[in-house]
Amino acid sequence: MAVVDGNDGVDLWDVTTDRLIAVLAKPDDGADTVAFSPDGRMLAVDGLNGDTALWDVTNGHLMATLGGPSGSARMSLVFAPDGQVLAAADAGMKTDVWNVTTGRLIATLTTPDFVDGVAFSPDGRVLAFGTANRRVDVWNVATGPLIATLTAPDGGAVSGVAFSPDSRTLAFVDDSDQAYLCSVSG
Numbered sequence: 001m002a003v004v005d006g007n008d009g010v011d012l013w014d015v016t017t018d019r020l021i022a023v024l025a026k027p028d029d030g031a032d033t034v035a036f037s038p039d040g041r042m043l044a045v046d047g048l049n050g051d052t053a054l055w056d057v058t059n060g061h062l063m064a065t066l067g068g069p070s071g072s073a074r075m076s077l078v079f080a081p082d083g084q085v086l087a088a089a090d091a092g093m094k095t096d097v098w099n100v101t102t103g104r105l106i107a108t109l110t111t112p113d114f115v116d117g118v119a120f121s122p123d124g125r126v127l128a129f130g131t132a133n134r135r136v137d138v139w140n141v142a143t144g145p146l147i148a149t150l151t152a153p154d155g156g157a158v159s160g161v162a163f164s165p166d167s168r169t170l171a172f173v174d175d176s177d178q179a180y181l182c183s184v185s186g
Contacts, residue, residue: 002034002043002057010034010045012057022060024053035077035086042100044077044086052077052088054100064103066096075115080124085141087127089115095129097141107144111137117160121167126184128170130158136172138184147184154178 001013005023012021024045033046042063043055052066066088076089085106089095093114097106109129117130126147129137136150136158152158156175163170163184173179 002036002045004034010043010055012043012060022057024055024060024062033075033077035079037079037083037100038081039083042079042083044079044088044100046077046088052086052098054086064100066098066100066103066105076118078118078120080120080141081122082124085120085124087118087120089118089129095127097127106141109137109139109144111135116157117172119161119163119170121163121184122165123167126163126167128161128163128172128184130161130172132157134158134174136161136170136182138170148182150180150182152176152178152180 001015003011005011010024014021035044041058043057044052046052054063056063078087084101086098086100087095093111095109099106111129111131113131113133115129116132119128125141127139127141134152137146138148140147152174154176158172158174161172170182170184
């Protein structure tokens with residue numbers, strides 16, 4: 001388990017033994033948002049300056065630092081199911097999509113409003129963003145184009161998005177606690 005400790009770092013805990021394993025330092029800007037890779041071996045840690053640190057949790061070593069928008073904290077971090085791609089949505093309505101193996105920026109996707117929820121499809125080909133203005137934008141990660149824009153008819157901010165196991169259906173929920181299901185293709 002990773003816990004933002006309030007002292008510019010992240011504490012890693014072994015939940016089976018209730019022991020602190022390591023403290024990962026995020027110097028100069030504090031830790032704010034965290035996400036584990038699907039295999040649990042890597043932890044993405046973001047702070048207030050927008051840079052995202054990638055840590056190897058098996059040995060506590062910093063693997064890489066991915067650049068970000070200066071002064072803009074990440075609101076969401078999510079790994080693709082294969083663990084090779086990381087989406088990092090910031091407060092400035094942009095989401096950087098990174099190849100974490102090479103450290104290369106694959107794309108920067110822009111939404112018309114703040115991003116409240118991000119999800120990859122299980123096949124890793126599609127990325128969905130829920131926004132503060134009733135929208136869900138659905139992108140093809142490999143080729144870049146916007147596939148669809150969905151709207152929550154009754155609510156406000158879309159606070160959660162999730163794909164079905166076959167990647168064909170997207171579920172999302174808004175502030176009014178309404179849930180919606182939509183077919184997607186990519």
